[in-house]
Amino acid sequence: MKGLILKDFINLGRSFKSVGVALVALAIIFIPMGNESFISGMIVLMFAMMVITTMSYDDTAKWDTYALTMPITRKEVVRSKYLLLLMLDLTGVVLALALAFVGSFLKGTGITVETLLGILIILMIAVIFGSALIPLIYKFGPEKARLMIVLCAAIPTAVLLIVAKLNVPFPAIGNEETVFGIIMIAMALISLVIFFASYFISVKIYQKKEF
Known part of the structure; x- marks a missing residue:
């Protein structure tokens, strides 16, 4: 399992x-404009896309045919991709938070709840996004799923651009800590x-x- 994930990180x-x-x-362009939220979102999505890149590499190299000759199960091959997805997403979140802190520091303000x-x-x-695409790629292959990947990437990107362009504010929050906790739990459950x-x-x- 570790070897499968390490292989993907090397390929990336x-x-x-x-x-x-x-x-x-992007940081040079958007931080001076005060759009840390936009660039932070782009970071997470860019890292999420990388798991798809590894699957394209595997398909091109016919990796699965070789991998299944080793003492690993098909479940382990699939599981490694989902673990990789989580690792990449969390890496994107860490970088996004770091960028948000840098942006808030440069502006002399604290990072906001929003x-x-x-x-x-x-x-x-x-x-x-990643959870929707992985089974599609396993089913149709990277080439046939290419249009689906583009559409899935374009939709959230377009939403982010519109929100950033219109400077849409978050709704007013009364008890921020309580609402924030509820949202965190709800999002975690939905994602899981x-x-x-x-x-x-x-x-x-x-x-x-x-294969």
Whole structure:
């Protein structure tokens, strides 16, 4: 299991460099504009996309055919992708929080509840996004699922752009701590349900798949 995940991280080496350059450029553009929430959301989504990149690499290299000759089960192969998805999403969240803190520091203000809520909402979207795409790729392959990937990436990106452009505020919150806690729990439950449902669907698809 560890070897499968390590293999994916090694394959993502170049992608990490490209994403790093893109993030620096986006930070230079959006932080002075005060759009930390937008750039933070983009960071999480960009990292969520990377699990799809690893599956494309695997398909091109015919990795699954080779992997199944080793003493690992099909469930372990699928499980490694979902663990990778969580690791990448959490990495994106950590970087997003770091960027939000930097932006608030440069502006001389503290990080707001709205920014934290925004990052958590994007995390939920990223988990749902990845959970929806993984079984599609297992079912149809990276090439056939390409249009689905583009659409799934374009929709949340368009929403983020519209929200950032219109500067839509969050609704007024009375007891912020209570509401924040409720939202965190609700988002965690929704994400977990979709995540595990997607995992079991992917396992069924992968077990029937021939290589």
